[in-house]
Amino acid sequence: MNGVFNSEMVAVFLAVMDTGSFSAAARQLGRVPSAISMAIANLEAELALELFDRSGREPKPTAQALALEPQARLLVAQLQQLNTQALELSQGLETRLTLVIAPELQSTQWVRPLQVLAREYPSLEVQVITAPQTDALRLLHDGGAQLALVFQRPAADGRESFQEVGRETLVAVIARQHLLLQELSSQGQLSDTQLRPVRQVMVGSRSQNDVNNPGGPFCITSEHYWRVDHPESALQMVLSGLGWAWLPRTFVQPYINGQMLVELPIANFTNGEELWVDLVWSRERPLGLGAQKFIALMAEQYRQTR
Amino acid sequence: MNGVFNSEMVAVFLAVMDTGSFSAAARQLGRVPSAISMAIANLEAELALELFDRSGREPKPTAQALALEPQARLLVAQLQQLNTQALELSQGLETRLTLVIAPELQSTQWVRPLQVLAREYPSLEVQVITAPQTDALRLLHDGGAQLALVFQRPAADGRESFQEVGRETLVAVIARQHLLLQELSSQGQLSDTQLRPVRQVMVGSRSQNDVNNPGGPFCITSEHYWRVDHPESALQMVLSGLGWAWLPRTFVQPYINGQMLVELPIANFTNGEELWVDLVWSRERPLGLGAQKFIALMAEQYRQTR
DNA sequence: CTCATCTTTCAGTATTTCTGATAGTAGCTA
């Protein structure tokens, strides 16, 4: 226990500062008083600095010791942080958690669980990516992301696991000033044939693979549709009267309230199409502690608000 | 070199991270390769964490090691700071430097030298107090301050040492609209007898001891004078036309330029009274490194601007 | 004044780490 300040010497120094005596410090550290006495004496000799005034029965910290104390405390705090982080890593905490979120779900509550996560694992580095459904799932399999917050529950091909963390309703919307609304009786339902001639704006991935999206809420399609890769784009197009689109209710609710959009009363879909919001991960890649905790937090939040 | 992270282990860990190999780290630390190998192996066993991938010829840091690196670097930086601070203290750096400044000298350049001081001794705690002349010198002898930046060079009674760090000119000023100015010929000098009936505002300490201020620029006094303990108060009183006062030129120059005050052309004092600006300290209390450095910086600044 | 408790010193012990040799291995070069 020789030399200038190192972590052991700092521990001894602070134990003496805390307890106010060498003997008490020895008890606290599980040593014998003479060890503490010698350690401090060596330290003082090395530093050529008097740390404690021995004129009294108990050593009194000198002004210099008091000046060094804050920095010493900072040091042990940093050291403990390092060891805590190492422990977390050894217990399976990933060094980085990448979460990819479908754009339609930006508005859901995923920030608060992240806050809790950040408090529990301060050393965890988090990255949030926004990408459309299919890109998100591709990222998951590439290893570019560990978790995806998406809409459509993946096919049960066994490559992914998922956890339900919310519900969302898809509603068909159209601009208030759209011509279609004028041929609609005030309370009547909208039939297939009425809707088919109207242009539909469809949200899909950049990759063309999911054009043949079988079934699901997209089973009712118009003859002519335009494709966009981002719901925000779809919203803008619908707002400008270019056509109608299936969009999440929470996403368009402000515009419905603001009288800019109208919900289309499609027959058999009067209450919209209910979808699951899921956290998805790859079964091939074991999840780290952080990801598991995040899933648990999201699930718990969902349970409480349901 | 056992146990979880301590300062020695952090040093070894970072040496390996820096050099990229156990052998090179050993060379850097002046050890033998096997010592490094064993130390890292022990650390990994303790942490239950693989820090380096040994599949290749040279150890490759794992993601966990890379995640721990920043915190480890922070730690050694903190440790070095602690040791640097201890070294400075052992070399005589005071833990706290209290500087008392006469209010008239607030406007002089004492901040820049303090900036340099803060850069050189980051751990030095500085306190700046504003107090009138006599209070400042009393603080010096009480030990409440180490340095005083004051006007009047102290009496040569041997209790204080001083260093000249500037010059200042006292000028007699009065409000532009004061009646005295109307009975003054445009270019004429002002005699004693003309000035005596006019009320003088005198700056002095709260303590009444220095009423009998012999000689000096205050030798010319009016019959009636009011006392204030702060030049700012004096300035306000003079500005409102209550009387005239001796005040430092740099202190009142803005008001002279702004046509609010007029410099009184007193006979024999046409250029005002020149005073020294001194840094004063007690001879009974040896100065610390910081105070010495500050004095040197102030003196150098004075030399350059003279 | 006395006693309990604190600090310091010192010699011996015990633990720890370092050393140096050896073996095994990876990667480069011809």
Place this chain on the structure above:
DNA sequence: TAGCTACTATCAGAAATACTGAAAGATGAG
């Protein structure tokens, strides 16, 4: 592919270091 170089891992012995425990001196409280 063979050979060479430089690296890591292992191990027993050596050296250094810190710890222990007893004894002595000193302080402050009652």
